[in-house]
Amino acid sequence: MILTGSEIKKYVENGDIVIEPFNQEQLNPNSYNYRLGRTLTFKDDDGQYKTITIPEEGFVLYPNRVYLGHTWETLGSCKCAMSLIGRSSTGRLGLFLQVSADLGHTGSVHKWTLELVTAKPFRVYPEMITGQISFWLNEGDASLYEGGYSAYSCPQISKMERKVDTDGK
Numbered sequence: 001m002i003l004t005g006s007e008i009k010k011y012v013e014n015g016d017i018v019i020e021p022f023n024q025e026q027l028n029p030n031s032y033n034y035r036l037g038r039t040l041t042f043k044d045d046d047g048q049y050k051t052i053t054i055p056e057e058g059f060v061l062y063p064n065r066v067y068l069g070h071t072w073e074t075l076g077s078c079k080c081a082m083s084l085i086g087r088s089s090t091g092r093l094g095l096f097l098q099v100s101a102d103l104g105h106t107g108s109v110h111k112w113t114l115e116l117v118t119a120k121p122f123r124v125y126p127e128m129i130t131g132q133i134s135f136w137l138n139e140g141d142a143s144l145y146e147g148g149y150s151a152y153s154c155p156q157i158s159k160m161e162r163k164v165d166t167d168g169k
Contacts, residue, residue: 076109
């Protein structure tokens with residue numbers, strides 16, 4: 001069962017959901033709007049990873065490249081599973097978020113790595129509202145997630161990259 005905005009607020013107030021910092025104006029009927037953090041990681045034209053701080057005047061994302069960002073907010077819950085998704089307003093402009101990994105496991109509380117892909121040049125700004133997170137009650141026995149990327153609060157490249165042959169060799 002998905003939580004409504006009023007239930008998300010109650011869960012935040014009683015400590016069962018973490019949204020830090022919390023802003024009432026970012027609450028929706030069934031989700032909370034999260035903001036883009038200040039760091040982006042991506043492969044440059046030489047195939048090397050580059051990490052930048054997004055300047056106040058913004059940074060232009062280009063097609064055919066995956067940018068890894070992070071949520072400005074620390075988000076999570078030990079009571080709920082989460083879905084991190086894009087917003088229709090940015091999607092209609094060509095910016096896609098969480099292209100493949102939109103599930104947040106119960107027990108994960110951190111700044112989430114975001115997968116940003118754009119269909120056309122798109123300027124992003126630090127702390128701009130970028131996506132939304134919804135919270136889902138677990139049915140059955142829930143075990144807390146303790147692996148993968150949940151220990152990180154900055155953009156993390158894939159741990160599979162060394163195993164995946166991207167050059168066709």
